[in-house]
Amino acid sequence: MTTTVARLHRIDPLGALVSAVGAASLLWLPFVVFKLNRILPGDAHSLMQVLPASAALACQVSLILIALVALGIADARVRLAAALVGVIVVAAAVASAANLLTPAGNRVVRVAPGSGFWVLLVALGLMATDAITRLRPRPRPAVRVLMLALFAAVAGAALAHGTFDNLSVMREYAVNAGRFAHEARQHVWLALGSLAAAIVVALPLGILCHRVPRLRGSVLGGLNVIQTIPAIALYGILMAPLGALAAAVPLAARLGIRGIGAAPAVLALFLYSLLPVVANTVAGLKRVSPAAVEAARGMGMTRWQILTGVELLLALPTILTGIRIVLVQNIGLVTVAALIGGGGLGVFVFQGIGQTAIDLVLLGAIPTVALAFSAAVLLDALIDTMNRTRQ
């Protein structure tokens, strides 16, 4: 009795959840869906049905081993490795399923990953992120960036090699390759451009709010109100004044400022970006040790030297945390800009919704998630590097 209780205690709760969800998805959810064309509803296939017996068995055995690691092994490095192997196994399985189900030379049928695949992927992703947060000591920033680069290189090599070419998403990509590159560039440009503009305005505004406490309440309050407006509503609000501006000032129109398109998108993202950067600039400056500033003044540094050489440098990790929030948030919000003709990867999302072509939605959504994730990892690494040398 007591031994059973002790054993049960040793079973990892998250591991149990992940294993149960993974097993259920393998048993009862379709791993891939076969469609005669991109719009017709398709037939569900389980992993066992599509893959040859030996491959299916190998796949299942590896997943069971990974589940055992998730249930019983505490070492975070082993858990992380197991989860990453699991991702590779599942990706390889879905790629070969697509290759096996597609008749040679047929460009019309679509093999899409089924709900079972996605649930399995989420379970493995959960296991991996949980393992990363459990790693002690925490991996150094450089190691984290290296891991991201390695993951991107493997994924990039597989894509370049054509491993996934028979999967429905890559079929959509093949049709839209030219537009994809353009919209991806537009996406990054909108996210980074609005961020850059926000930094240029928010940094001085944050410094001003720190210096003049009376301003702080009204400025932060005002920016908070903007933050509560839904993105679509804000695009709508900006349409009329920008349209009027373009009509009244020909120069503005010639510069590309119109009621729809990139201008209202950049402006809205810019407005959303202000609050996190201003608030974190104020918070970062507030955290600077008053003794350090007092000593700097006492040693004869000018106000400008104190601001740039002491205060802003000490506040930088906090300010960068605000910038990280904004960048990740913008990469997501740019998607909605497609609705008002702003371009970006959201174009594929809304086109896909319009055509009920879920594969096209994924072509827009997956790279957006990957971009946001990479931005978060890179900026977190940068912030950590700074926090390590100065505390």
Next chain:
Amino acid sequence: MISIDNLSKQYGSTTVVDRVSLDIERNSITVIVGTSGSGKSTLLRMINRLVEPSSGRVLIDGNDTAGEPAHLLRRRIGYAIQGNGLFPHRTVAENIATVPRLLGWDDTRLRARVLQLLTVFQLDPAEFAGKFPHQLSGGQQQRVGVARALAAEPAVLLMDEPFGALDPIIRAKAQDDLLDIQRRFATTIVLVTHDMDEAFRLGSRVAVMSRGRVLQYDRPAVLITRPADPFVSQMTGLADRAMRLLSLTTAGEAVIPGAAGGPVIAASASLRDALSELVWRGAESVAVVDADGAPLGRLTVAAILAHGRPG
């Protein structure tokens, strides 16, 4: 050296420093002591114009400090504060190099100065130069703070409660070090504290402040024997004033001729320590020796006690 001439500071209708005049001797430690709110820090901060005086003047070597831009004035005056105010994002060496860099020293001179100061402050350059402040103990941080204040060879060093954050044992060591440093660099030091023991230990002259006014400014022994004001005797302490007085004179200064057996005491020890030694040993006299152990003479109980009363 430093002439404070009828200096006042008002914030609105509140007078923080009220018509203070002081002449601070060159190459000595002057201590300004007072309770919190007495205006002692404000007075100190008016010397390097961290606070601009409402009226009055500060002259350094005869030159009015109001005559040059404040930040240039401050680069010529060392400044050390409680909690040291080190820059957490800069290494020990970079911290020390702050003012010389502002003054545009060349790299060779700067590096040599940083090395010298680290050595003087007993911080092995190989070990400490590249460390960040948070990697140091409180006492080490405090030493770096003083080293940084002295980096550009200032003639004047202002210190605002520099040892306030240290525990008693490290504080005593830091006070001894400061006396050595003052002799070594012949710096004129003005130090603010609320601790009378610290004031007596360090100051060759002590100014007692209360409510913005300097009540008395004199040698420590005079503050004890001839307090100008009830507040001064309250600050110096009535109960143990005799012992305080004894602590101000060294055995070497009070030594009388003759030989003594039994206990031995160094010439640098205070009469308070000598008396304590006699009480402890139950002896009537103690031999006084110099730093090399050579006999200088002796001290008797009567000779010691004669120094413990106004005379």
